[in-house]
Amino acid sequence: MPMKQTDPATDYEEIDRWDGGVGWIAHPGESMRRASHALASESGVWLVDPVDAAGLDDLIAEFGDVAGVVVLLSRHYRDADEIAARHDVPVYVPAWFDSIPDLDAPLRRFDTRLPDTDYRLLTVVDTFGWEEAALYDDESGTLVVPESVGNSSYFTTESERLGVHPMIRLTPPSALRGLGPERVLVGHGAGVQEGAARALADALDGARRRAPRLYVETLQSFLSG
16 A cells, blocks of 8 residues: 555545545555545535545535635645646645745635634644644534544554544643544544544543553554555
């Protein structure tokens, strides 16, 4: 199973469907399980860290017209530019991002809140080489985290439904503490739709304690092929 597939996706796996949107994994067979999401709002549909796939526009159309494409991690531009150009909308990034590639689509910076939506912007990590934000809708309880937590195989131990990224296990992000989400949508793997607040708190509280186990399990999986 490859870590990441670079060929165009001919299909996708649907994940995380709820009243306010849907998610998809364009290459279900890759280890990274890069996940993308469509967030519905009165202003239209916002696509978060999207990876393109054949038939994707039909899935998005269920929720309305595309209002914009959002990049929440400085390494997650993925197919944002191509999809934004196809729908003739801008690419939106947090105002404090420094790492921005050249884009064909218009670029818009935003802070505090995703324009014309109930999603407020949280700063999760802001260090050299790692700029990450999250979106949180207090009313619907929807939290979107692109990288700091996830549930592809290298994020989680056997006992975790969500796990902190292995690179920051020893310093889990404080910005995610104290939230009470009804669902957590992540950038790698399917999200958590039930008991999400508990799963998130467990991931953060147990990140350091379970780090050695995760590193051993990941190494064993790598060595076994």
